[in-house]
Amino acid sequence: MTLWWIGNAILLLVLLPVVVFLLNGVLKAARSIVPSVESIASSAAAGSKDLDAAALLVTTQQQVEQTVAGVANYGGSLDVILDDAS
């Protein structure tokens, strides 16, 4: 009987606080992840929105190509009408 009471005491005074402490730590860690993940989600959404202009790079490439072609034509004309330095 005495040993039973000792077991009960250990169960209530040692095991229960340890279980509560450990589970509380796990819960706190899990809850602390939530705001971080939410901020990551908002950042990813903003980054994705910022990249909407990436599609315009195709237009930029076409315009650069046309500009360089114009410069080449202009340079070719200058090459014809201007004398070389030497």
Added chain:
Amino acid sequence: MSAGVVTIVAVVLIVLALVYYLVSTILALRKITKTLDVVIGHVGEIIQKSEPVNGIVQAINQQLDAGVELLEGMLVQKAGMTDAVGLVEGLYPGSAAAGFRSFPESTTITAPRIGEVYTQGTLTLARLGREAPIAVGNPAGPALRDVVRASLSARVLYPEVRQTRPEQMPRSPIIGTDSPVVYPPSEQRGGTTPGPAEVAEKGPWSEVAAEGIVPAEAGGSDAPRELLAEDPQLGSEALGETTGTEETRVDPGAGDRADATEQGGPEVPEGHEPDLKDAPHAPDSGFSKD
């Protein structure tokens, strides 16, 4: 209270604690999972949208590089490497140190100071015709030359004082013995003293002209008198002789009777006659002196 009841209560309490905390943890993890699903969706969009960026940017850079090489090459070809570096340095001070990308040797060139007006370029543009926009001194200012303005407006580009119509112009250089700068004869034998460019073009032999065909120390015409040949009256059989005096022997009042051959000329040594064989014969006017 029996020990068994206490045991049951303790176990129930532990189970309740387990249930509470585990359920809370499960809820938090589910929330995290849902949020991560959103994140993964956005990251997928980012990957999808940024996928062609590399290729496009590389293509743009290649095309821009080709344009830069074209412009650099043409600038160097038309203006020459030195002037090209000077022109770029004039537009963007400090850029001469970086040089041209297509011409690594351009970094070793000392950039000449080219002002607002690049003479070669101005002349080239002027040669293209009246309609050519020669230059604009200031983007906010008037055009220096266009079809409705005078073609001489381009003159104001140059630091020349004549176009400002000053009251007095600098005097022309004085030529002669009283000139402010007198060069010894050995330094000038006709033409200009050859500079380094002319010497490089004509060869080392042309350098001798800078020291005279016959240097003074070797008995040239401007050598000290003691080095020259004995010719005290600066005369010779070819040159004749001077009178050796400033006195005017020819009678200025003699009119037509003045005779330099009898009254002038050097002192003829006794026993010699004046050498008149080279003297021109005066045309016979029909009148005798007497």
